[in-house]
Amino acid sequence: MAEPVTAGRRAGIALGLAGMLVPLTVAAGTPAQAAHCTSWTGPYQRSVEKFLGRPVDGRQSTADCTVIRAFQTRHGISPNIGYAGPITWGVMSIMKAQKAAGRTPNKAGKCPVNRGRIACVDLTRQLSWIQDGRKLRFGPVPVRTGRNGHETRTGSSRVYWRNLNHWSTLYDVRMPYSQFFDGGQAFHSISGSVWSPPGSHGCVNMRKADARTYWGLLGTGDDVFVYGRKPGT
Incomplete structure (x- = not known):
């Protein structure tokens, strides 16, 4: 019954x-x-x-x-x-x-480390970090990637354009420290919480201090590698 x-x-x-x-x-x-x-x-x-x-x-x-x-x-x-x-x-x-990743975010070897400077993005754990070969240069730091229907694209790419004070005319919002690496998708800072769902429209959202550090460490032509799958997408 x-x-x-x-x-x-x-x-x-x-x-x-x-x-x-x-x-x-x-x-x-x-x-x-x-x-x-x-x-x-x-x-x-x-x-x-x-x-x-x-x-x-x-x-x-x-x-x-x-x-x-x-x-x-x-x-x-x-x-x-x-x-x-x-x-x-x-x-x-x-x-x-993210806490469990500690100082070895690439322990599983999923982000290639034979390219010199590279920014890695793990969609599954919502983490990003920068490596120089096998050496961890910065991170890992929490990120917020694309929501369902606007997923951050996986695979290899390169930073091709940077804009310190970018303004999105598409979404009418500030995107400080923007570093574009795949079409309209970029690393950039947000004012809200990087842990808050449902996610971005494809960009890799970061805390301001982390985005500022990425701005100082990366440059045009540097490699970016995105892999995994964000929970809920």
Whole structure:
């Protein structure tokens, strides 16, 4: 016999759907504060509690919600109501994979290192770094690549044009430290969180300090290699 759908379960289901469907803010500044902190237990409660160093009991508490909500606000997750849903856990999963890469992001040897200076982009882990041959020159750093339908193209290419203060006439947005390597796709900084879904329109979004360092290390003609597949694309 199927379990009856109570009002409480309906509310929990609604929160889960909201977490999957409501896009995350990528605008500058702090996202709008939610009206309340939810008391509902999310489907990723235990995993989120463990990630944030909370007591792992799989049950939402006021303290849990406060800490989860602070994480959501810091990383541009909306609605930021402290619900341990799929978007929040997805961001945390990417951060875990990035931390695990440590100082050996190319341990699997998927980015070619026989070309001198090269910028590597791993779509699966949402990481990028710069190598000189086998020597890691900078990174790895977190990036935000193309969303579903606007995926960052894989394969070999080269930086062919750079514009320090580029303005996108297509999307009407600033793209500081732009370094184009494949059609309209470029490394550039953004003002929002690089961890926030759904992703870019194909560019490799970076934090400002990282994009500035890439600007100083790369030049026209330097190699770029993109591989893997972004989760959700």
